[in-house]
Amino acid sequence: MHLSNKQLKEFLEDFFGEEYRDFIEWSFSLSPLRPSIRVNTLKVTVEEVKERLENQGFILSPVEGIPFAFRVEFYPFEIGRTLEHYLGYIYVQEVSSMLPPIILAPEPGERVLDISAAPGSKTTLLSQLMENRGIVVANDVDVARTSALASNIDRLGCINVIVTQYDGAIFGKKYPEYFDRVLIDAPCSAIGTIYKNREVARWWSWKNVQKLVRTQRRLIESGFKALKPGGRMVYSTCTITPHENEFVVEYLLENFPNARVIPFDLQFKNKLDSKGHGRIIWYGDMEPFYIALIEKSA
Ligand SMILES: C[S@@+](CC[C@H](N)C(=O)[O-])C[C@H]1O[C@@H](n2cnc3c(N)ncnc32)[C@H](O)[C@@H]1O
Numbered sequence: 001m002h003l004s005n006k007q008l009k010e011f012l013e014d015f016f017g018e019e020y021r022d023f024i025e026w027s028f029s030l031s032p033l034r035p036s037i038r039v040n041t042l043k044v045t046v047e048e049v050k051e052r053l054e055n056q057g058f059i060l061s062p063v064e065g066i067p068f069a070f071r072v073e074f075y076p077f078e079i080g081r082t083l084e085h086y087l088g089y090i091y092v093q094e095v096s097s098m099l100p101p102i103i104l105a106p107e108p109g110e111r112v113l114d115i116s117a118a119p120g121s122k123t124t125l126l127s128q129l130m131e132n133r134g135i136v137v138a139n140d141v142d143v144a145r146t147s148a149l150a151s152n153i154d155r156l157g158c159i160n161v162i163v164t165q166y167d168g169a170i171f172g173k174k175y176p177e178y179f180d181r182v183l184i185d186a187p188c189s190a191i192g193t194i195y196k197n198r199e200v201a202r203w204w205s206w207k208n209v210q211k212l213v214r215t216q217r218r219l220i221e222s223g224f225k226a227l228k229p230g231g232r233m234v235y236s237t238c239t240i241t242p243h244e245n246e247f248v249v250e251y252l253l254e255n256f257p258n259a260r261v262i263p264f265d266l267q268f269k270n271k272l273d274s275k276g277h278g279r280i281i282w283y284g285d286m287e288p289f290y291i292a293l294i295e296k297s298a
């Protein structure tokens with residue numbers, strides 16, 4: 001596969017070095033990933049969903065370290081068209097996209113902010129981890145995406161979620177030191193999703209990255225201000241450019257001496273290492289994701 005976007009090609013060659021070919025082949029192969037699902041334990045048990053889907057001919061395999069997640073090894077028809085999906089028993093979600101909420105680890109009863117939440121794959125997992133107790137403020141600036149967010153929250157039966165539609169930059173000013181946990185799943189240049197969104201390879205440019213960096217900085221700063229002392233925040237993206245990842249976290253650390261990056265464990269063997277703060281996750285059988293866990297000192 002030849003990448004005609006010169007800027008993107010140069011960046012990827014530089015970033016991956018010897019693994020560049022592997023990444024391109026992975027991104028442009030017909031189906032690099034098996035679909036994966038998360039069982040919504042707010043509504044149903046893992047065993048019940050497994051049995052219901054297996055009875056319809058689906059073959060599921062467990063995901064190491066995530067007891068409510070499965071990879072779909074075989075599907076007689078699309079898993080998103082099952083009754084279990086419509087009933088909100090499952091969410092079709094990439095395994096690496098489950099990790100930011102799991103690493104943030106909200107507790108039942110806490111106040112949590114999901115600053116750019118639509119369409120809600122991570123919001124609904126936060127609510128699940130909180131056993132529907134406490135509160136999740138799920139915000140997104142985009143009106144159409146916010147309605148998809150509301151309908152997913154409804155489908156999954158998450159009753160501890162409020163949906164708001166603001167520029168996420170307001171939270172730091174309006175709700176300083178209010179939240180126990182904050183998730184910034186930032187808008188990004190989405191290189192990790194080229195395998196399913198081919199247009200990323202056409203659209204990607206340093207100019208667009210720069211625009212995104214401005215938003216990412218505003219969101220990470222706002223989220224950090226909205227965090228209580230002693231609270232934790234996750235910054236994540238589905239891209240790999242250091243400008244949108246490690247450098248955004250560095251910007252926060254330079255401006256807020258009470259911010260620190262803390263390590264977290266991963267149960268998977270990783271193919272890539274981050275060159276700075278946080279971690280880039282890419283295993284070949286997962287979508288690449290960047291994740292940093294940040295704490296505000298008390
Ligand atoms: C990566 S997507 C979020 C995906 C979502 N967290 C999920 O897991 O389903 C990034 C989101 O950021 C939103 N966004 C972009 N700029 C924003 C801003 N200034 N304030 C709040 N949300 C913003 C976009 O509308 C988009 O829905």
